[in-house]
């Protein structure tokens with residue numbers, strides 16, 4: 385049994401040049417696990433609190449010195465000596481130390497840095513890959529679930545950002561991400577090759593259209609100025625055709641509408657920049673259903689806003705039998721909100737983001753609940769990322785089935801895609817791949 389000897393923490397920078405927390409967990413035998421915490425831009429109101437210093441003189445108030453100090457002064461002495469393999473006990477100790485419902489005392493960024501670094505150190509102390517360690521944790525947690533729930537390490541099917549809008553690309557479009565899913569792929573590496581071909585093809589279609597700019601957004605997707613959101617859907621369909629794919633057969637579209645960010649809670653209306661009049665939930669559901677009828681859309685995330693439970697129910701009643709409807713801002717990876725969604729028929733899938741909840745164990749809790757309810761989980765990165773690739777191992781080790789990282793540009797994204805190539809090699813020629821079967 386390896387125990388935790390010490391923690392080190394420091395401030396490093398993420399892909400937007402903003403400070404974030406890095407933690408090293410050192411095992412008694414000297415093995416080291418390191419993790420860096422990601423950060424969102426289109427964050428949900430109910431996410432666990434990301435502690436920032438608020439000192440305008442330093443990094444425009446975004447420093448994380450307090451969170452780093454909390455790791456050193458409050459967390460390290462309290463959990464030193466604990467069994468690194470007992471992730472649940474360590475995470476429970478972190479929650480007890482913080483003691484607040486939204487991790488506002490120590491900061492979810494302090495807690496998550498420690499929680500993930502501990503998992504890395506546990507794997508390193510055993511001399512095994514992180515996904516193998518995570519898989520052991522997952523099998524333990526999944527023991528009571530339906531036998532059909534996947535337990536063995538499985539390469540996920542990626543959904544990949546092609547065109548970025550919303551808060552990730554200067555509000556050029558209302559929709560935040562138009563993504564491509566390589567539904568015809570037979571393996572992860574085959575999927576990746578198709579994705580890269582699509583990324584080039586989308587760039588080509590945009591250039592032909594004369595879209596002023598094909599510069600990329602925060603997650604590496606193209607951030608063009610287009611006439612409207614629907615034109616972005618046509619661009620992705622045209623790119624599929626240019627790649628020799630049959631839209632709706634071996635290539636599909638996914639959307640992250642991120643609609644919370646154009647929802648006005650005061651009037652209960654959705655305000656899209658290219659739709660003349662504000663819409664209520666029913667109007668928003670009609671708009672999305674129309675797109676589903678006309679385009680090969682198989683997945684929609686945050687089609688309505690984070691607290692529009694009535695809208696979510698209407699959307700799910702209307703499209704839930706043919707489209708994956710993912711709650712991101714809606715569920716914020718938290719079991720209490722996910723339980724409400726399951727009970728009320730809101731959504732049929734859940735985005736899994738480690739920093740929305742703040743510990744690995746709570747992330748596994750959300751995955752267990754999702755699987756129990758028959759909700760598909762999609763492990764996701766944030767728009768602010770780093771070279772940390774923990775989520776790649778998380779997705780494989782929990783056999784989540786799907787992953788969303790951003791585009792195949794910018795190295796903080798490629799760190800995860802490349803990590804999965806290594807894992808696939810490790811798993812060998814018989815590596816399981818979630819593939820098309822993971823979708824409706």
Ligand code: 2PG
Pocket residue numbers: 423424425426427428560561603640642712735764765766767768
């Ligand atoms: C999302 C994420 C990732 P952010 O909305 O799903 O795409 O964005 O990290 O900015 O919340």
Ligand code: MG
Pocket residue numbers: 640642685686712713
């Ligand atoms: Mg989202």
